[in-house]
Amino acid sequence: MMYKTIIGLEIHAQLLTKSKAFCSCSTEHFEAEPNINICPVCTGQPGTLPVLNEEALKLAIKTGLILNGQINKFSRFDRKNYFYPDLPKGYQITQYFHPIVSGGYIDVEGKKIRIRRMHLEEDTAKMLHEGDQISSAQESLIDFNRAGIPLLEIVTEPDIETPKQARIFMEKLRNLLRYADVSTGDMEKGALRCDANISILNQENKEISKRVEIKNINSFKFVEKALEYERDRIINNLEKGGELIQETRGWDANKKETFSMRTKEEEMDYRYFPEPDLPILILNDELIETVRKLIPEMPEEKAKRFVSQYNIPEYDAQILSSDKELADYYERCVELAKDAKFVSNFILTELLREMKENEDSIETVKIKPEHFAELKMLLDTNTISTKIAKDIFPEMYRTGDSPKQIVEKKGLKQIENEDELRKIIENVLKENTDSVEKYKNGKKKLLGFFVGQVMKETKGKANPQKTNEILKELLEDN
Ligand SMILES: [Zn+2]
Numbered sequence: 001m002m003y004k005t006i007i008g009l010e011i012h013a014q015l016l017t018k019s020k021a022f023c024s025c026s027t028e029h030f031e032a033e034p035n036i037n038i039c040p041v042c043t044g045q046p047g048t049l050p051v052l053n054e055e056a057l058k059l060a061i062k063t064g065l066i067l068n069g070q071i072n073k074f075s076r077f078d079r080k081n082y083f084y085p086d087l088p089k090g091y092q093i094t095q096y097f098h099p100i101v102s103g104g105y106i107d108v109e110g111k112k113i114r115i116r117r118m119h120l121e122e123d124t125a126k127m128l129h130e131g132d133q134i135s136s137a138q139e140s141l142i143d144f145n146r147a148g149i150p151l152l153e154i155v156t157e158p159d160i161e162t163p164k165q166a167r168i169f170m171e172k173l174r175n176l177l178r179y180a181d182v183s184t185g186d187m188e189k190g191a192l193r194c195d196a197n198i199s200i201l202n203q204e205n206k207e208i209s210k211r212v213e214i215k216n217i218n219s220f221k222f223v224e225k226a227l228e229y230e231r232d233r234i235i236n237n238l239e240k241g242g243e244l245i246q247e248t249r250g251w252d253a254n255k256k257e258t259f260s261m262r263t264k265e266e267e268m269d270y271r272y273f274p275e276p277d278l279p280i281l282i283l284n285d286e287l288i289e290t291v292r293k294l295i296p297e298m299p300e301e302k303a304k305r306f307v308s309q310y311n312i313p314e315y316d317a318q319i320l321s322s323d324k325e326l327a328d329y330y331e332r333c334v335e336l337a338k339d340a341k342f343v344s345n346f347i348l349t350e351l352l353r354e355m356k357e358n359e360d361s362i363e364t365v366k367i368k369p370e371h372f373a374e375l376k377m378l379l380d381t382n383t384i385s386t387k388i389a390k391d392i393f394p395e396m397y398r399t400g401d402s403p404k405q406i407v408e409k410k411g412l413k414q415i416e417n418e419d420e421l422r423k424i425i426e427n428v429l430k431e432n433t434d435s436v437e438k439y440k441n442g443k444k445k446l447l448g449f450f451v452g453q454v455m456k457e458t459k460g461k462a463n464p465q466k467t468n469e470i471l472k473e474l475l476e477d478n
Contacts, residue, residue, distance in 0.1 A: 003238075004201040005231050006208075007160035009169065012151045013183040014123070014191040015059040021122045021150035022050030022093065022278075029126070029145035030189045042122075042148030044089030049277050052077075056150035059182050060100050060120050061283070061291045063152055066180050066298060067115055067173075069104030073283045077120075077275035085140070086124040088147055094121035096272045100281065106176070108168045114157040123149040146190075152183075158197075163227035167220050170194060174220075179298055179324045187218050194218075196227055200234045209234050210246040214258060217251055226251040230258055302327055310340035316348055325362040329369065336373035343372055350390060354397045366400030375403045387460045388412050415461050418470070421454075424462065425470050428453045439475055447471060 020027055023041035041048045064071045078096040099119035105112040125147040129137035154173070160166050174185035174192055184191045194217045200209040212234065214226050230249070237244050249258040297305070299321045306317035306327075321327045326347075333343040355365065375396075378384045384392075384407055392406045399406075407413060415421055428450060429436050439446045450471050454462050 002202060002204055003235055004203055005161055005163075006158045006199050006201060007163070007166050007227060008158035008197050009154075009156045009160065009166060010195040010197075011154045011156075011170070011173065012123075012193045013063070013154065013173075013177055013185070015056050015150040015152055016181060016183055017053055017055045017059065017150055019053055019055075020148040021053050021056050021120070022148060025148065027149050029143075029149065032145055034141070034143040034145060036145060038144045038147070042088070043144050044087075044147075050093060050275075052278060052281075053150060056120060057100075057281070058287075058291050058294070059150075060118065060152050061288060062180055062295060063154075063177065063182050064101035064104065064118055065288075065292055066176055066182075066295060067101075067104040067106065067118070067154075069101040069115060069118060071283065071288055072098065072100055072102055074098060075100040075119075075281045075283075077278045077281075078272045079275050080121075081271040081273075084124075085142055086127050086147075088125060088144060092122060092124065093275055093278070094153075095119035097274070106169055106172050108160075108165050108172065111159070111161075111165075113159045113165070113169050116155045116157050118152055118154045121151050121153055123147065123151050158199075163224045163231065166196060166227055167224040170220055170223055175299065175323055180295055187220070190218070194223055196223060198227055198230050198234070200231065200238060202238065209238060210244045212244075212246070213248045215248055215250055215261060219253075222251055222253060225256065226258055229256070233258070299324075299327075306330075310334060310344070312340055312344045316344045319348060319352075320344060323362065329362055329365075332369040333372040336369050337376040338373075339376055342376055342379075346372065346375070346393070350393045351397070354394060358397075365397070367396050368400075371396060371402055378403055378407060382414055382416060382463060383407065384412060384414050385460060385462075385464055387455070388414070391460065412459075412461060414463050415458055416463050416466070418466060421462055421466055422470055422474075424457055425450075425454055425467065425474060428457060429474060436475065447475075450475075 017027055019025060020042055023039050025039050025042055026032075026037040028037055041050060061071055075095060076098040077093050079091040080094050080096065081091040083090055096119075099117040101118035104115035104118065106115070107113075123146050126143045126145070128141045128143065130139045130141070131137045134140070156169070160169060177183040177185045177192070186192065195213060195215050196217060197211050197213045199211040202208070212230055214230060217223050217226055234244060245263055247263045248261045250261050251258055302321040303314070303317040306312060306321060307314055320330045330343060330347060333347070334340045337343050351365070351367065354360075355362070375389055379386065379389055388407070389403070392403055392410070392412065395401065395406050396403055415424075432450070432453065435446050435449060447468070451464070451467055454467050454471070
């Protein structure tokens with residue numbers, strides 16, 4: 001490969017606090033009425049003073065610990081000065097010179113993607129432009145509910161080599177943040193936002209392209225798509241010998257392409273200086289240890305426990321524990337159905353397939369853990385066969401009806417009655433005299449064919465074991 005892709009990410013995670021970073025206003029901003037959760041502090045009125053939210057501090061430490069970072073016992077807040085309507089004070093309180101966490105990493109495809117730093121900062125207000133785009137907007141509105149919400153900015157080293165790795169990094173990060181109750185990680189609601197920068201190294205002449213930044217990517221799919229698009233665009237440009245400009249671009253999800261937002265020349269010169277209204281942060285071991293104790297069981301530990309406690313394969317355990325809600329759902333199902341392997345099989349094959357096809361998340365799944373228990377009971381009592389169980393699963397998924405209801409409604413009860421089965425089987429044999437002849441002449445493999453015919457005749461309702469027994473009996477008999 002002549003070209004090497006170099007990607008770094010800057011991610012903003014909204015910390016799961018009840019109140020804002022430096023005042024006591026509620027952090028509810030997504031569905032709240034505009035400009036309702038605001039006060040003199042977060043709207044930047046003169047004479048007000050910020051007070052750091054201790055919960056935000058603890059969540060930042062917690063994130064540093066789960067991402068293998070070093071918690072800095074000395075850190076400090078800075079002012080990032082620039083003028084923009086979404087910035088009420090004319091500066092943003094952030095950490096620039098001394099971040100709260102240095103280092104850290106996440107494993108992606110067997111490679112350690114290093115994290116450079118994580119720092120605390122406050123969110124800006126939200127601007128709404130009337131019309132399609134900012135340049136043609138008749139009016140712009142500002143909602144200050146978001147101003148002052150605590151964010152943790154996570155900056156990676158340029159260790160990511162493919163757009164796919166960037167997506168996996170984001171997904172893993174989101175899962176870890178959710179696991180540790182640090183952030184909802186909900187990209188649709190803006191609780192996790194990503195800027196990506198990309199450049200291309202020509203490995204033959206060692207020349208490196210100018211760096212392009214893609215701003216405000218708001219879904220995992222788009223992280224990958226936007227970076228793929230940009231990688232190809234830059235390489236194309238290099239091949240044609242064109243001049244690449246260092247710029248900031250946006251992702252247009254409809255056109256599936258990036259577009260130029262601003263070039264380097266226009267980029268603002270932030271003047272950073274220490275925030276005089278907040279004290280220097282000095283952390284002691286006691287606080288760090290208190291936070292460490294708040295970390296719940298994380299995915300790797302959980303996977304190990306699933307293997308030993310439920311006796312399921314490591315692969316299954318890893319998938320089930322990759323998402324906290326899925327893991328909780330699995331455990332609740334096992335508790336009720338009392339068969340860990342049955343539940344894991346059904347979740348891994350049937351449930352995850354349906355979820356993927358319907359682009360659902362576990363939170364919106366209509367099948368209740370109770371339904372797994374009922375399905376197991378229907379199988380254990382031979383009321384339905386495994387095939388019927390799999391057949392009705394999509395309907396359970398779609399409607400949220402209990403398996404019992406569906407089985408009754410559709411008349412799917414297994415045929416258990418031997419006389420009834422015998423009649424059906426006798427008919428099948430009569431209709432297939434050629435095959436019966438071949439079977440008797442030694443082609444024993446045809447047993448499967450007969451079973452299949454019986455199942456076809458009964459729409460899968462024949463008890464498989466009894467069908468086998470009766471078939472053998474009738475075929476061996478004469
Ligand atoms: Zn406030």
